[in-house]
Amino acid sequence: MKAEQKIIVPLDVANITDAIALIEKLPQVSFWKLGLELFTSTGPQILQELKSRQKRIFLDLKFHDIPNTVAGACRAAAGYGVDLLTIHATAGRDALKAATEAVQTGAAQAGVEPPKLIAITVLTSISSRQLAFDLKIPLELPEYALEMALMAQEAGLDGAVCSPQEVAQLRDSCGNEFLLVCPGVRPTWAEKGDQKRSLTPSQALQAGANYLVIGRPVTAAAEPELAWKQICEELATVA
Numbered sequence: 001m002k003a004e005q006k007i008i009v010p011l012d013v014a015n016i017t018d019a020i021a022l023i024e025k026l027p028q029v030s031f032w033k034l035g036l037e038l039f040t041s042t043g044p045q046i047l048q049e050l051k052s053r054q055k056r057i058f059l060d061l062k063f064h065d066i067p068n069t070v071a072g073a074c075r076a077a078a079g080y081g082v083d084l085l086t087i088h089a090t091a092g093r094d095a096l097k098a099a100t101e102a103v104q105t106g107a108a109q110a111g112v113e114p115p116k117l118i119a120i121t122v123l124t125s126i127s128s129r130q131l132a133f134d135l136k137i138p139l140e141l142p143e144y145a146l147e148m149a150l151m152a153q154e155a156g157l158d159g160a161v162c163s164p165q166e167v168a169q170l171r172d173s174c175g176n177e178f179l180l181v182c183p184g185v186r187p188t189w190a191e192k193g194d195q196k197r198s199l200t201p202s203q204a205l206q207a208g209a210n211y212l213v214i215g216r217p218v219t220a221a222a223e224p225e226l227a228w229k230q231i232c233e234e235l236a237t238v239a
């Protein structure tokens with residue numbers, strides 16, 4: 001796979017018009033993420049736009065609820081025929097197992113390929129200090145992220161979302177088949193914004209990430225195409 005196919009760009013925009021404008025501004029992007037903002041504002045409508053352009057789709061709805069409810073949501077989401085789907089590991093082992101089964105059922109009922117189900121370990125906007133003081137988690141952040149990933153793996157999920165700072169450790173412990181997706185990626189020239197545990201694209205890939213989610217460094221750049229090109233050039237040096 002070419003390095004640029006490992007970059008997922010989020011459609012973090014308010015409406016379908018802005019989403020289509022972004023997709024058309026960056027025709028080189030082959031993998032798009034549909035997240036909470038756009039899905040809440042416009043529903044699944046944008047999925048058809050992406051499919052008609054042969055794009056891969058990460059449906060990032062970050063489910064977090066009781067087992068019965070996440071199972072229902074996963075069944076419905078799997079029916080859309082997307083490539084990746086998220087759930088929070090902190091929904092717990094029973095919810096993760098129920099979700100794993102539900103994506104298979106939902107996809108089979110719709111006659112589509114099931115998505116890879118991946119678990120959020122610790123959001124990349126959370127610092128070690130916030131994990132300890134606000135969320136009252138007594139483990140060190142890397143250890144906690146690893147525990148969440150291992151629980152997801154035991155529950156039968158396909159992979160996890162983690163920050164680039166934990167990806168090497170997760171890769172070592174979870175093996176090569178486990179999909180590791182890293183947001184919180186920042187080229188040296190980009191602002192961090194609300195991301196607390198970032199590394200550069202080349203560092204994240206070298207550390208073992210399968211995919212990088214890179215949003216604002218590209219989408220909020222004065223020249224998004226140029227920013228995309230710079231990131232691809234950086235990645236080509238490691239791929």
Ligand SMILES: O=C(O)c1cc(=O)[nH]c(=O)n1[C@@H]1O[C@H](COP(=O)(O)O)[C@@H](O)[C@H]1O
Nearest residue numbers: 010060122123124161183184213214215216
């Ligand atoms: O699930 C995600 O994609 C995700 C998990 C996480 O821990 N941190 C995180 O930033 N994300 C998403 O990754 C994207 C990062 O965007 P930028 O910070 O603009 O690069 C956003 O769409 C977030 O919703």
